[in-house]
Amino acid sequence: MSTATTTAPPIEDGALRWFRRLVWAGIIANVVVGIVSLAYPTQVLELAKVDPATPLVWPRLSAMLIMLLAGFYIPAALDPDANRFAAVFAVVCRFAGTIFMAVVGGHYIIFGLFDFVFGAPQAICLYLAWQRRKAAAAGRSGSGTVVAIIASLLAAGAFAWGAFHWLMQPVLPQFASDEDYFKYGSIGNDGASGIPYPIWIAMQDVCARHLPRPQGYAALGFLYERGRNPAVDTPIGFSRAKVGVERVAINCAVCHTVRARMAADAEPQLYVGAAANTVDVLGYLQFLSRCAADERFTADQLLPAMAAKVKLSWFDKITYRFVLIPFVRKRLLEQGEGLAWAKRRPAWGPGRIDPFNPVKFGMLHLADDETIGNSDMQAIWNLNAREQIRPHAPLHWDGLNNSVREVVISSALGDGTVAREFKLPAMERIERFLRALPPPPSPHRPDAAAVERGKAIFAANCAECHAPDGTRTLTVIPIAEIGTDINRSHMWTELARDTYNNFREGRDWGFKSFRKVSGYVAEPLGGLWLNGPYLHNGSVPTLRDLLEPAAQRPAAFVRGLDIVDARNGGFLAPPCDPRAPPPEGFCFDTRLVGNGNDGHVYGTALPASDKSDLLAYLLTL
């Protein structure tokens, strides 16, 4: 009697079954994403937070290709045993996509995560299935479970890292106009130093007592364009970008846009590229740290103020209460501690800044050398014209760099830009804009005959250093000759120069043009009517005062007013007593160190009539 034996079909391993399911799921996902991307490419890109693609044929082509790719995965989904090569390649190709997108970086990593979410479990299942098959064939009990668990943990960690990276990449608003970009665009500091918008907008209410006047951020001299509501909108010089949450950070325009009125009751005009005469940067930074130290900087106080202006979900409220508000408070207190050195120096006041000591002590990690770099904010227009006057013309008051590109990038670094958020095209856009930005023509119309006489006086006394064809225009005039306050020049040291030229934090910034020069740059006078107060430290309120000997120049005057002084040049700057703060503006005391109004005596010995004629001409510049 013979016994017929039948061979039962091999029972499919659970891991292999899951592999097939995952491959099918990946195929379906590819097709669905492909179809949706073909139909709605812009919306898909928005959802993924990647940059808009122009033209849209490229995302559409990619959508089509991922659908076609799905067709090649089918043999692996049908029978991975019979199609081992296809099974392995299905997994390998998912990882290739992941790696490519990880290398591209930014928000594109979301597409890598899409591949990873299928590729990693497929790889683990395939490994498990084939290990078990091999072990069974060899009569062993090993199943590869330990390896699979470790791989799963690693994969979960990698996915979490990728998702976090995607979430924390800044989502930057787009600006069609270069001027709008300059005023509101990101310079790459949003993640590193941006404050979550709901907290930032509520701070002006919760901490109103730390502002000079009950006007919100406008009390610090920040400028709002017509149609923008100071209660909820950001002023000029502040970008808004989403880095996890929407954040507010400063940009170049905060120090380089001015508001001017021709009379107290006149409509204010904004001039981009000019020195921000009203903006109190130190006051703003101190407000932030004082507010963070205030007992009111709590979730209980901030959340209602935030909710009054911004719609917050229950998840937002929990996140802000337990994570973001404590975190922001800590960061602002640290920022305040980092600025402690400024308390040992005279206040900057509106329209002034010490731009390089924060860089020296913070970014370059140099020791506090007790120097004072307080100086007037500078107009930054006419950069191309400067280079036409003198190639590689010195920039900054003391000419510490002569490369426009380096100055744009290093200024952004000074405002908090970091390597991981840095975008060279953004810097290049700002540079292009500033190179072509002309100064606004003077609105003053003095007596024409006086202007003509003044022009001749200018040619005889001033043109050598300030006319476009002057032999010394845009050169550094030694301190011994110019005689103005030495502190700003002393602030920039050889050590600072060398350290900045070798600065490599996050990337090689390629600086090589920082230099140490002892003196101040003889600037061309385009836009002079908007540049007051005058001298590098803004220590002389008007052009008329500048034509007087130092002893007769105002010892203390109000800075930060925006009414143009049509008679004297510059802005209205009434005298004041530093012991009694004025109701508006800031009492600037020239007797404090770094604020000296000595020097630049050119024209001070002219007869009164000549001074008057010269002033008439200067008012037209």
Next chain:
Amino acid sequence: MTDDALTIGWTQAEAATRRTAYRRLLGFTLIVQTVLGLIALIVPVWLARSADLPGPPPAGWVQLWGVMLLITASLYLPGWIEPLHVRWPNIVGIIARVVLAIAYVSLGRGLRWFALYELIFAVALAWSYRALLRADLMSRP
């Protein structure tokens, strides 16, 4: 030598010839695809400019196209190694070329040359693969 033996030998030799011809043709297209993918990946801007691709395309999208061409080529490999036993990639590959050709035509500019290339080779591969399958069928006793 009998007629029968001659016929079987001939059909088997014919199948082998067809197999070699198809593999050569497919191998050539896969090499071209790989080279194009690498160029797109390494010098996307140069490729975009030289091939007059629609745009100006952001380099990243051209590179992504290159990566996808490389991935497709690698997924095609089993079909090249065993064209008779692993038929799926060959069939999907021919269909994909036709679809891509249509897509390239609709996307325009320099991609139309790629469309022409894909269409020519889709037809050539389809004809060659069909001939291979018939020859293989005829070679069986």
